[in-house]
Amino acid sequence: MAQPLQADADRERSWARAEDERDPLRALRARFVLPRAPGAEQPVYLCGHSLGLAPIAARAMIEAEVEDWERLGVLGHHAARQPWIGYAERLQGPLAQLCGALPSEVVAMNSLSVNLHLLLASFYRPSRERSVVLIEAGAFSSDRHVVASQIGWHGLDPARELFELAPRTGQECLRDDDIERQIAALGPRLALVLWPGVQYRTGQCFDLGRIARAAHAVGAMAGFDLAHAIGNVPLTLHDHGADFAAWCSYKYLSGGPGAIGGAFVHERHLARTDLPRLTGWWGNDPETRFQMRPEFSAAAGAAGWAVSNAPIFSTAPLRAALPIFAEAGMPALRRKSLALTDYFESLLRRLAADTLTIITPPGHEQRGCQLSVRLRAGAADGRRVFEALGQRGVICDWREPDVIRFAPVPLYNGFEDVQLAATRLAAILTE
Numbered sequence: 214m215a216q217p218l219q220a221d222a223d224r225e226r227s228w229a230r231a232e233d234e235r236d237p238l239r240a241l242r243a244r245f246v247l248p249r250a251p252g253a254e255q256p257v258y259l260c261g262h263s264l265g266l267a268p269i270a271a272r273a274m275i276e277a278e279v280e281d282w283e284r285l286g287v288l289g290h291h292a293a294r295q296p297w298i299g300y301a302e303r304l305q306g307p308l309a310q311l312c313g314a315l316p317s318e319v320v321a322m323n324s325l326s327v328n329l330h331l332l333l334a335s336f337y338r339p340s341r342e343r344s345v346v347l348i349e350a351g352a353f354s355s356d357r358h359v360v361a362s363q364i365g366w367h368g369l370d371p372a373r374e375l376f377e378l379a380p381r382t383g384q385e386c387l388r389d390d391d392i393e394r395q396i397a398a399l400g401p402r403l404a405l406v407l408w409p410g411v412q413y414r415t416g417q418c419f420d421l422g423r424i425a426r427a428a429h430a431v432g433a434m435a436g437f438d439l440a441h442a443i444g445n446v447p448l449t450l451h452d453h454g455a456d457f458a459a460w461c462s463y464k465y466l467s468g469g470p471g472a473i474g475g476a477f478v479h480e481r482h483l484a485r486t487d488l489p490r491l492t493g494w495w496g497n498d499p500e501t502r503f504q505m506r507p508e509f510s511a512a513a514g515a516a517g518w519a520v521s522n523a524p525i526f527s528t529a530p531l532r533a534a535l536p537i538f539a540e541a542g543m544p545a546l547r548r549k550s551l552a553l554t555d556y557f558e559s560l561l562r563r564l565a566a567d568t569l570t571i572i573t574p575p576g577h578e579q580r581g582c583q584l585s586v587r588l589r590a591g592a593a594d595g596r597r598v599f600e601a602l603g604q605r606g607v608i609c610d611w612r613e614p615d616v617i618r619f620a621p622v623p624l625y626n627g628f629e630d631v632q633l634a635a636t637r638l639a640a641i642l643t644e
Contacts (some may be wrong), residue, residue: 222636225560225632225636226629226632226633226636228628228632229556229627229628229629229631229632230628230629232556232627232628233627233628233629236549236627236628237545238541238545238546238549238623238624239627241537241540241541241624241625242624242625242626242627243269244268244269244270244537244624244625245266245267245268245269245467245624245625246266246267246268246269247266247625248266248608254605254606254637255606255633256606256608257606257607257608257630257633257634257637258608258625258626258630259607259608259609259619259620259621259622259626259630259634260608260609260610260618260620261464261465261467261582261620261622261624261625261626262413262416262441262445262464262465262582262583262610262618262620262622263464263610263618263620264463264464264470265444265463265464265465265466265467265468265534265622265624266467266622266624266625267467267469267530268467268530268533268534268537269533270533271469271529271530271533271534273533274529274530274532274533275526275529275530277294277295277529278293278295278525278526278529279526281293281294295532297522297523297525298522299499300523300525300528301320301321301322301473301519301523301528302321302516303532304321304475304528304531304532304535305317305319305320305321305516307535307536307538307539308321308443308475308535310538310539310543311443311444311448311466311535311538311543312439312443312448312450312458312460312475312477313447313448313449313450313451313452313453314450314451314477315451315480316514317480317483317513317514317515318450318451318477318478318479318480318483318514318515319475319476319477319514319515320475320476320478320514320515320516320518320519321462321473321474321475321523321528321531322473322474322475322476322495322518322519322520322521322523323473323474323476323519323520323521324461324471324473324474325355325438325440325459325460325461325474326355326358326359327474328459328460328474328475328476329355329356329359329407329436329438329459330359330362330363330491331476331490331491331518331520332436332457332459332476332478332518333359333360333363333405333407333436334363334489334490334491335457335482335488335489335490335518336405336434336436336456336457336488337363337364337367337404337405337434338404338489339364339367339369339374339404340404342401342402343401343402343403343404343432343433344364344367344369344374344402344404345374345375345376345399345402345403345404345405346360346363346364346374346375346376346403346404346405346406346407347376347377347378347395347396347399347403347405347406347407347408347433348360348375348376348377348378348406348407348408349377349378349379349387349408349409349412350377350378350379350380351377351379351412351414352377352409353409353413353438353440356407356409356438357375360375360407361375376395376399378391378392378395385415385572386412386415386417386572386574386579387412387417387419389419389420389423392408392419392423392424392427393423393424393427396424396427396428396430396431396433397427397430397431399431399433400431401431401432403428403431403432403433404433404434405428405433405434405435405436406424406427406428406433406434406435406436407436407437407438408421408424408435408436408437408438409437409438409439409440409441409442410437410438410439410440410441410442410443410445410446410448410458411441411442411445411446411580411581411583412441413440413441413612414585414612414616414618415572415573415574415585415616416441416572416573416574416580416581416583416584416585416618417573417574417579417580418442418446418574418578418579418580418581420578421435421437421448421450421453421455422449422452422453422454425453425454425455425456426454429454434456434457435454435455435456436455436456436457436458436459437450437455437457437458437459438458438459438460439458439459439460440460440461440464441464441465441581441583442460442581443460443462443465443466443475444464444465444466444467444538445464445465445550445581445582445583446547446581447543447544447547450477450479451479451480454479455477455479456478456479456482457476457477457478457479457482458476458477459474459475459476459477460474460475460476461474462474462475462531462534465582465622466531466534466535466538467530467534467537467624468527468528468530468531468534469527469530469531471527472527472528472530472531473523473524473527473528473531476515476518477515478514478515478518480514483513483514483515483517490511490517490518491520492509492511492520493519493520493521494520494521494522495519495520495521495522495523496509496511496512496516496517496518496519496520497509497510497511497512498510498511498512498513499512537624538624541623541624546623546624547623549623550581550582550621550622550623551577552628553582553621553623553626553627553628553631554573554580554582554583554584554621556628556631556632557584557619557621557631557634557635558571558575558584560631560632560635560636561584561586561635561638564635564636564638564639565635565638565639565642567589568588568589568590568642569586569587569588569589569642570586570587570589571584571585571586572585572586572587572616573585582620582621582622582623583618583619583620584618584619584620585612585616585617585618585619586616586617586619587615587616587617588615588617591615592614592615595611595615595616595617596611596615598617598638598641598642599611599617601641601644602617602634602637602638602641605637605640605641606637607633607634607637607638609634619634
């Protein structure tokens, strides 16, 4: 899409509205509930990287489950409009499409950190020679907590066994070749690479296939945290050969706060009898689950890693959101996502280039629908600007120590949202 040349804000807004009118995905916005702004100004929600907006259909789906609970009690497990037994299994197909997997490789269960613990119980098996885990420096705290505690669980010291790779001095983002070099350098000591699909603070998107190949080349496992990637960028976990992955569903998937998460296990591991796992009743073969046998017989596929039955009220909203992805298609969502971030970047460079720095990589292959910025005046001014944005109806978020994150999500954001956010930000900086 051509970029506007008008400097005038009114003409800029007219251009953005015209682009929204031409947008083939524009009808999707009406499928979501937009929050109300605290003041009189038009609200601009650019925080789908933290909590996606509610699909309008979600309320009815939750209410239907409550009504079936009231109407049927325990019989709802078999007689509800969407029987509760097998409820989460019906999400396998749509989730598999979003992460580029076979349906058998995917399971909807638990939350992100719980799923990482369950997967690391299987895929982090340190030996005397091979015990190191590689993550990125500044990883989301939950990931680091999970990895450090897993290392400690094996009686090892995270100070020795956890390696955190930082960007080069003076740079914000990691280079693919530096990641490969570090994997090669750790070589026979490396047990596992646990890497994000998209780094939460900078918004950098990584080449997961390249990382998986590098890890496998030295004999290590490759696992991925897709919290900021699934529903944001195209994924091909099966073809890339990832050993495992996990994600939450409340960000780009719009599954609601505390929504059920998900996990991926590559098919080459599904029939392995030598792979230990932490088991639970719901991971047992459905054909024998209710026979209450003492021995565990794993369900086929990634479902064998499940431990508990699905939380129905935390799963129902995801049933409202996933069909919208299937209807739109990730290729079209990706095209719009890149157009929105390109436009946002052009506005920020034009209106506020002297006062802020964009730390998200500019290349299309290295970002999703997130732009992270830092004020050059420092963290204190950055925090004040963030709070002023909220007062002006721009809902974004702040990440310590000094980063403001914006996410124009193609499902429900448009060019006018981006234009309003950039204009209001520039006005605040001028004030």
